[in-house]
Amino acid sequence: MIGQGVPTEAFRAAVRVALDEDLAAGDPTSALLDADAAAVLAARAAGVIAGLPAVEITLAEVARRLDLEPATFQPELEDGQPVAAGGSLGRVAGPARVVLAAERTLLNLLCHLSGVATLTAAFVTAVQGTGAVIRDTRKTLPGLRQLAKYAVRAGGGQNHRMSLGDALLVKDNHIRAAGGLPAAVAAARKAGPGLPLEVEVETLEEVAQALEAGCELLLLDNMGLDAMSRAVAMAVGRARTEASGGITLASARRVASTGVDFLAVGALTHSAPALDVGLDW
Numbered sequence: 001m002i003g004q005g006v007p008t009e010a011f012r013a014a015v016r017v018a019l020d021e022d023l024a025a026g027d028p029t030s031a032l033l034d035a036d037a038a039a040v041l042a043a044r045a046a047g048v049i050a051g052l053p054a055v056e057i058t059l060a061e062v063a064r065r066l067d068l069e070p071a072t073f074q075p076e077l078e079d080g081q082p083v084a085a086g087g088s089l090g091r092v093a094g095p096a097r098v099v100l101a102a103e104r105t106l107l108n109l110l111c112h113l114s115g116v117a118t119l120t121a122a123f124v125t126a127v128q129g130t131g132a133v134i135r136d137t138r139k140t141l142p143g144l145r146q147l148a149k150y151a152v153r154a155g156g157g158q159n160h161r162m163s164l165g166d167a168l169l170v171k172d173n174h175i176r177a178a179g180g181l182p183a184a185v186a187a188a189r190k191a192g193p194g195l196p197l198e199v200e201v202e203t204l205e206e207v208a209q210a211l212e213a214g215c216e217l218l219l220l221d222n223m224g225l226d227a228m229s230r231a232v233a234m235a236v237g238r239a240r241t242e243a244s245g246g247i248t249l250a251s252a253r254r255v256a257s258t259g260v261d262f263l264a265v266g267a268l269t270h271s272a273p274a275l276d277v278g279l280d281w
Contacts, residue, residue, distance in 0.1 A: 004150075004153065004159075006053050006079075006150070007146040007147060007150050008053060008057075010146035010147050010150075011053050011054050011057050011109075011147065012057055012061075013143075014054070014109060014143065014144060014147060015054060015057050015058050015061050015105060015109070016061065017143065018058075018105040018108065018109070019058070019061055019062065019065065019105055022101070022104060022105055023062070023065055023066075023101065026066075027066070027097065027100070027101045029100075030096065030097045030100045030101060031097070033096045033097050033100070035095075035096045036093070036094060036095060036096060037071070037092070037093065037094065037095070037096040037099040037100070037281065038091070038092070038093045038281070039091070039092045039093075039099060039279050039280060039281045040088050040089075040090070040091050040092070040279075040280050041055070041088065041089040041090050041091070041092065041110070041277060041278075041279055041280075042086065042087070042088055042089070042277065042278055042279075042280050043083040043084070043085060043086065043087045043088075043089060043275065043276070043277050044085065044086075044276035044277065044278055045085050045275060045276045046082070046083065046084050046085045046087075047082070047083060047114055047115070047117070047118035047121075047275040048080065048081070048082050048083070048114065048117040048118045048120075048121045048154060048155050048275075049077050049078075049079055049080070049081055049082075049083055049089060049110075049114050049117065049154070049275075050079045050080070050110075050113040050114050050116065050117035050150065050151035050154035050155070051079065051109050051110040051111075051112070051113035051114055051147070051151065052075050052077070052078070052079050052089065052090070052110065053079075054105075054106050054109040054110055054113075055073045055075075055090065055092070055106045055110065056073045058102045058105050058106040058109075059071045059072070059073060059092070059094070059098060059099070059102050059106070061102075062098050062101045062102040062105075063094075063095070063098045066097060066098065066101060068095050068097055068098050069094065069095055069098070070094060070098065071092055071093060071094025071095060071098045071099050071102070072092070072093050072094055073090055073091070073092050074090055074091045074093075075089065075090035076088050076089060076090045076091070077089050077090065079117075079150075079154045080117070080153075080154040080155075080156075082121075089110075089277065092279065099279075103279050106279075107277060107278070107279060109147070110277055111274040111275055111276065111277050112144075112151075112272075112274050113147055113148070113150070113151040113154075114151070114274070114275035114277060115272040115273050115274040115275045116148055116151035116152060116155065116268060116269055116272045117151045117152070117154040117155035117275075118155065118272070118275050119155070119267065119268055119271075119272040119273070120134060120136075120151070120152050120154075120155025120156060120157040120268050120272075121155040121156050122249055123157065123249060123252055123263070123265055123268065124155065124156040124157060126249055126252040126253050126256075127252050127253055127256040127263065130253065130256035130257055131256075131261075132255075132256035132260055132261065132262065132263055133157075133158050133261065133262050133263070134156070134157040134158065134252075134262075134263050134265060134268070135157060135158045135159065135160045135242070135262050135263065135264050135265070136148070136149055136152045136157060136158075136159055136160055136264075136265065136266075136268045136269055137160055137244075137264055137265070137266040137268075137269070138160070138161060138163075138164075139266040139269055139270040140269045140270070141269075141270075145162065145163075146162070148269040149162065149269075151269075152268055152269065155268075157265075157268065158262075160264065165192075166195075167195050167196040167197070167198065168188045168189070168191075168192045168195045168196065168197040168198065169198045169199075169200070169219070170184045170185055170188050170197070170198070170199040170200065171200045171219075172200055172202065172221070174188070175200075181199065181201075181206055181209045181210060181213070182209060182212075182213055184199075185197070185199055185210070185213045185215060186213075196216070196217070197215055197216060197217065198215070198216075198217040198218070198219055198242070199213075199215045199217075199218060199219065200219040200221050200244075201218050201219065201220060201221065201231070202221050202222065202223070203227075204227060204230060204231060204234070207220075207231045207234050207235065208234065210239070211234065211235060211238050211239060215239055216239050216240065217239060217240050217241070217242060218231065218235055218239050218240070218241050218242065219242050219244055219264065220232075220241055220242065220243050220244065220260065221244050221245050222244070222245035222246065223243070223245075225254060225255070225258055228243060228255070228258040228260065229258040229259065232258055232259040232260055233259075240261040240262070241259075241260045241261055241262070242260060242261060242262035242263070242264050243255045243256075243258070243260045243262070243263050243264065244263075244264035244266075247263055247264070247265050247267075248267070252265075
């Protein structure tokens, strides 16, 4: 099972919003069809699957809105499993009107989330053996955060904050607004006592300040590899470290080899290409 389980209510909410768009005026193209359909969800490219719960939820919601019998979905894989190009994810059967009206919504969610899982898995593979963990950020499409972070877990990554209230993260603009790193850290601790604290640092001087302030996690932002290695050495036994800033698949292993505990990769959720999945009759 994927850590933290399936966010079923988030899937339902996303499906409702999507169908509000797609079925606002019904589906006149398919309105006169009176036939049953049988189709297979097939991957057009290799990847890691995420989002299969959207299929059954979408089919059920479409049937409810059109007042028709629901279509059924028989999955052949589970979220988090790899699929080869041409591989089957599962089979759909039921009223053609339901299947056709649901097709785009379920594919939109399935392709996007599988793309996130696939890119995450590629990053996890890239740093394998280094001890570094791939983590996501809050750079998600509005309304899809729980689903995107679920897809990251499906790809073998870990989640950072789900929302601003989950932990204290003192960033560069907080530091500037407070008049310096020590003041910003003190203000954050006062505002959120007991919450985990991470502070963004850009220079070795700021690393020293953060360590002096007792920060338990340092976000090493846009540091060169040499500076990052020195920051990690300074933090050993005192704080964990997380690299961030433009990390790519090509650079991930070099960054991980500096000894950081985490790699924060915004691209997992803001730039993952969709995995090509189709519904073939």
